[in-house]
Amino acid sequence: MSADWSVDWGADRSSPPQRTRRTRRVFENVFSVSTVSSVVASLIFGIAAHLWPIRVAAQSPSQPKQPTTFGIGRPATPAEIAALDVDVGPDGVGLPPGRGTSAEGAPIYAARCAGCHGKTGKEGPNDVLVGRLPGDTFPFARDARAPKTIGSYWPYATTAFDYIRRAMPPDAPGSLKDNEVYALVAYLLNLNDLIPADAVMDATSLPKVKMPARDHFVPDKRGESKTPRRSKP
Amino acid sequence: MKVSRRALLAGAAGAVALGKTAVAQSSAPTPDPTKVRGKPSRALGQRAPMEKPQRQVRGGASSGTPHQDLYGTITPADLHFERHHAGVPEIDPKSYTLLIHGMVDRPTIFTLADLKRFPSVSRVHFLECSGNFGGRAGSAEITPQQLAGLTSTSEWTGVALATLFREVGVHPKATWFLAEGSDAAMLTRSIPVTKAFDDALIAYGQNGEAIRPEQGYPARLFLPGWEGNANVKWLRRIELSDRPFMTREETSKYTDPMADGTARMFSFLMDARSLITYPAYPVTLTRGWIEINGIAWSGSGKIQRVDVSTDGGATWTAAKLQEPVLSKAHTRFRHLWNWTGGEAVIMSRAVDESGYVQPTRETLIASRGVGTVGYHLNPVTGWRIKADGAVVFKQEQWG
Numbered sequence: 001m002s003a004d005w006s007v008d009w010g011a012d013r014s015s016p017p018q019r020t021r022r023t024r025r026v027f028e029n030v031f032s033v034s035t036v037s038s039v040v041a042s043l044i045f046g047i048a049a050h051l052w053p054i055r056v057a058a059q060s061p062s063q064p065k066q067p068t069t070f071g072i073g074r075p076a077t078p079a080e081i082a083a084l085d086v087d088v089g090p091d092g093v094g095l096p097p098g099r100g101t102s103a104e105g106a107p108i109y110a111a112r113c114a115g116c117h118g119k120t121g122k123e124g125p126n127d128v129l130v131g132r133l134p135g136d137t138f139p140f141a142r143d144a145r146a147p148k149t150i151g152s153y154w155p156y157a158t159t160a161f162d163y164i165r166r167a168m169p170p171d172a173p174g175s176l177k178d179n180e181v182y183a184l185v186a187y188l189l190n191l192n193d194l195i196p197a198d199a200v201m202d203a204t205s206l207p208k209v210k211m212p213a214r215d216h217f218v219p220d221k222r223g224e225s226k227t228p229r230r231s232k233p
Numbered sequence: 234m235k236v237s238r239r240a241l242l243a244g245a246a247g248a249v250a251l252g253k254t255a256v257a258q259s260s261a262p263t264p265d266p267t268k269v270r271g272k273p274s275r276a277l278g279q280r281a282p283m284e285k286p287q288r289q290v291r292g293g294a295s296s297g298t299p300h301q302d303l304y305g306t307i308t309p310a311d312l313h314f315e316r317h318h319a320g321v322p323e324i325d326p327k328s329y330t331l332l333i334h335g336m337v338d339r340p341t342i343f344t345l346a347d348l349k350r351f352p353s354v355s356r357v358h359f360l361e362c363s364g365n366f367g368g369r370a371g372s373a374e375i376t377p378q379q380l381a382g383l384t385s386t387s388e389w390t391g392v393a394l395a396t397l398f399r400e401v402g403v404h405p406k407a408t409w410f411l412a413e414g415s416d417a418a419m420l421t422r423s424i425p426v427t428k429a430f431d432d433a434l435i436a437y438g439q440n441g442e443a444i445r446p447e448q449g450y451p452a453r454l455f456l457p458g459w460e461g462n463a464n465v466k467w468l469r470r471i472e473l474s475d476r477p478f479m480t481r482e483e484t485s486k487y488t489d490p491m492a493d494g495t496a497r498m499f500s501f502l503m504d505a506r507s508l509i510t511y512p513a514y515p516v517t518l519t520r521g522w523i524e525i526n527g528i529a530w531s532g533s534g535k536i537q538r539v540d541v542s543t544d545g546g547a548t549w550t551a552a553k554l555q556e557p558v559l560s561k562a563h564t565r566f567r568h569l570w571n572w573t574g575g576e577a578v579i580m581s582r583a584v585d586e587s588g589y590v591q592p593t594r595e596t597l598i599a600s601r602g603v604g605t606v607g608y609h610l611n612p613v614t615g616w617r618i619k620a621d622g623a624v625v626f627k628q629e630q631w632g
Binding site: 066068069070072073074075076080081084085086087088089090091138139140141142143144145146148150153154155156158159162163166167170173174213216217218219220222223 | 318319332333334339340341342343344347350351352396399400401402411413417418419420421469470472474476477478479480481484485488489490491492493494495496497498499500501502504533601602603604605
């Protein structure tokens with residue numbers, strides 16, 4: 001039987017699936033289940049209506065309450081989770097073992113990244129990655145041309161590791177080894193004057209890098225105001 | 234009566250075997266369809282040959298819905314807008330899985346068949362890319378598709394995310410979840426758990442059929458009323474946590490610099506907006522009665538009212554709303570207007586059930602600054618009718 005048994009199962013859909021399947025298998029070669037159900041229901045309600053007409057009228061059949069769980073799906077093993085769980089949090093949770101320096105990152109950047117992001121990370125044609133603004137100001141609402149670089153706009157250094165490892169370079173995403181990603185991140189942070197040239201980036205040091213834009217970010221509150229809502233758009 | 238060569242050919246094709254010439258001919262309109270037997274039934278329908286609506290492809294990463302070619306509120310699935318960050322992946326539905334783990338009692342892997350075994354729900358909702366504003370392009374010759382093509386409405390079918398979260402036993406202290414796609418960008422966004430227990434879906438159906446590849450086949454996250462990017466397509470993994478993950482898409486992108494020197498993040502809500510889809514560029518009007526019509530929508534709920542102005546915003550009249558008005562869905566509005574000639578500017582302004590009024594460009598800039606960039610721009614827009622009836626976009630100056 002295909003897995004779409006629930007589609008025509010109606011009121012009994014929320015029953016535990018194993019029992020439901022067996023029940024249906026017993027009946028399906030004789031009558032459709034709905035036919036059997038309605039015959040049984042007619043008998044019961046017919047007798048009941050004869051004996052207690054008023055009470056039965058109030059007890060029309062209704063949908064069963066949805067159970068909390070259905071027992072669908074299978075447990076994920078720690079190995080299966082580890083194979084997919086590649087995200088890195090702003091606190092560094094998820095950063096893998098390994099390390100890298102700016103010097104190690106420079107040749108990787110030149111080979112894998114410079115074609116899209118420019119020789120020094122400032123030239124494009126794709127996202128400009130390098131550059132601080134004088135005094136680390138945050139002029140982006142005033143000036144649409146102010147470049148949103150890692151140094152000027154990104155609030156967390158960990159994001160660079162997470163994003164490069166999962167999505168870069170576009171012609172071979174996921175191909176960089178963890179040490180290469182650490183090295184690239186160190187190179188880009190150093191070009192942005194966020195870490196010294198000889199700094200080693202690893203799971204301990206990367207979350208500690210202070211990002212100038214960090215304190216400018218605030219959560220959106222638009223949806224929380226009371227009706228009628230005329231807050232700033 | 235003169236009988237055309239084409240009619241003769243088509244008639245002959247019915248009696249004899251269908252030759253290549255006859256097949257090619259049969260796709261052109263016949264002069265008198267009552268005199269020629271029509272086409273037989275076929276397994277898959279097609280549009281009438283003369284109807285050729287197209288998405289507007291913008292680079293390789295997005296394409297917009299042709300609002301000017303559509304009626305009503307449901308977007309045909311093959312014209313639903315698309316936006317992706319590393320192309321549209323090809324995913325085998327037989328090997329597809331969704332992993333839910335993190336702060337849960339029972340980390341679980343669901344197959345596509347598993348997802349379809351859960352109680353299902355179908356809801357009509359719009360989806361909109363938060364970068365859906367083409368009004369700063371510096372041209373008056375833009376269509377509704379170019380102005381706002383990155384929104385569409387579908388009937389989405391799937392399993393309520395709340396059902397899955399109960400199934401895996403989400404911890405009471407879990408406040409955020411990461412949604413991750415299985416495209417080459419492995420796109421990730423952090424979503425508040427409250428949205429899951431409000432109205433989020435894992436959708437596998439779109440307008441009655443399997444969701445299209447561009448919309449996340451075989452299954453995607455759907456967050457009614459929230460910016461498109463957060464509705465992670467090709468969903469492969471959900472991880473529950475007690476803090477957001479600060480992914481690239483929610484920090485360096487999809488954040489909104491504000492005039493007060495902050496940058497708003499997790500700005501999920503798509504605020505109310507309206508768009509006149511007729512008349513609009515490149516239409517040329519003739520004098521007489523015209524039904525101005527368009528679509529309005531809001532991520533906060535139902536559209537309560539759409540005001541239409543035919544005098545550049547000096548006076549406004551409430552348009553007729555096509556029932557049923559659905560929550561967080563495109564709503565068709567209509568307004569009768571007798572154009573007697575002369576220049577005019579027609580505009581629309583949406584009001585939603587939260588009381589939010591679609592802002593003007595000035596209001597937006599006061600809040601966001603003149604340098605405001607591409608996200609969450611929903612200003613009142615209009616079309617300029619020239620004296621000769623030509624319709625062009627009413628341009629406004631942006632920073």
